[in-house]
Structure formats: C-alpha cells, structure tokens
Amino acid sequence: MDDSSGSTGFVASAIGVYLRAKAERDGPKPTVLGFGMRASGSGGCARQLAFAAAGVPDCHFPDEVSGLAMHQGNSGHEIAQQGLAHVLEDFEAEVPVTLTHLGFTVSGSADGAGTMGCKRHPSGQSRAVFEFKYKGAFPYKLARESGPEQKEVVQAAIYALGLGIRRVFVAYFARESSYMDKITLCESMEWTFYLDDLFGDTGQTLEQLAYDELHRMQAVWEQAQGNLIPARNIPGHGLVSAPVGYGAKRGKPWNCRYCRVRDYCADLPSEQVPVAEAPLVVRESWLAEVPVEVAP
C-alpha cells in the first residue's frame, strides 16, 4: 500500500480538476432562445437568475463529489428517457420549449413529452410533460411525506404552457440510500398534476402558479436588461441579509451554499444595485455575450 491508501486522493482530485476545466471551457449551457431566462430557474433566487441570464461566469465550480452526483443524475435522465421512448409511441426527449408567444423571454428543455392513458380525457389519453429529479435522502423523505417541491412542479407546468399541454408528470429518484428512512438507492415516486387543478394548499391552480413564476422571471430579465442586479430575493425565504459561504455544510438559505456566483453576490448590498457597482468581472461580462433580443 502507498500513502494514498484509504483516503480521498489522486483519482478524486483528477475528477475535480477535469470538471473545473470542462466548466471553464464549455461555459454555461446556452438557452433554447440563446438569451433570456431558463425555465429550470423556477423558484430560484432572483439575483442568481439574473447573473445566469446576463452570462456572468461562475466563480465557484462543483467539486468531485457534486460533479459525480450530477453525472449520476444525467445518466439517470437518459435511462428514464430511453424507457419512456420504448413504451410510448410518440415520446420525445429533451423537448425545446419557448414561452415568447405568451409574452415571456423564457425557454428551456422539458425532459420529455408523450401521450399516455388519461382518465379525464374523453379519448382516454392525453399528452403529458415529464420531469425527472434526482434527490438526496432528506428531500426524498420530505417528498414522500408531502409531495414534490412546488417549484419543480411549476417548472414542468411552465414547459406544459409553452407546449400547449395540460398535464405534467413528475418523477423523483433517490440518489442515495438511507437505512433510517428506509430509502433504497434509485427507488422512485411519481405524481401527475393537471394545470387546471388547485395545487396543494396554495389556493391557486397550477396554471396560475406557473404564470406567477413567469411574471417573476420576466421582471428579473427586465432588470438584467436595464443593467440592474436584482435584490437577493429567494421565494419562500425573502431577502437574504448575508449569504452563507459556498460549500458550507449548514446555514440558511441553502441556495447560497450551492450558488456559483456567491462571492460576487456577497460583495454587493442585499437590495437592487446597478451593474456599475459590481465587481469588474461582473461588469465586463454582463450581457456581453447575449444576442440582442428580437421581438417575436
């Protein structure tokens, strides 16, 4: 045995170095529109969404542990898509979605869309948008008790609005086991929602919640275009007074612990601030690579 036996070492750090180089080389994944907001940002921090939409490069990169978890999630998406393509005649994976025809500069890719049995539709079938999520043991356990996260169902509903579909199908897969919570790696749960139904105890239909989120995203995009950095505002949390450090094990809101622009954000006040007051890299990159928006 040599010095590295039994400890995190050469292989893990090679993965970390590779992931960082890949992230720097590839940059952020382009949106379907090539500009604007990503539907996958549903429920996210307004400032974080604006940094992403403005094309500000990350200042933090995933380490080997989170990089491997992401890789596992991507492979899981592929096998779920292959399974659905095998059993549903018209299933399409990675369906591009734009919302410009509804007045929102928002786009994204639905994990899938396809026609399946439906008790509500007179034909006995309806089209559904599919969204898959890979969850750690704790959020998986929460979902088992109280259903999927609202922001993720709303994300799927936004895709559905863009595609003219009225039904969403959300599947959660466990990406870790928990003996205590009786969770087995890769077990799954799934839920169907209709856009016309009231969602949980919100008192609103899923369609209304999706439109509310689209209006919030559009307001963020308009601030970005006006060279304004939005306040640090996270739905369900409110204004963040001081972001927790990137990679911290504890601290609320959790969003900041995983936020790849955390240090740029932390240099600024909590409220809305002009881009001119941001760190140099933010000023130089703000909307620099974003094509000019063309009216639909």
Ligand code: SF4
């Ligand atoms: S550090 Fe926190 S408050 Fe700041 S942009 Fe990221 S998620 Fe938002």
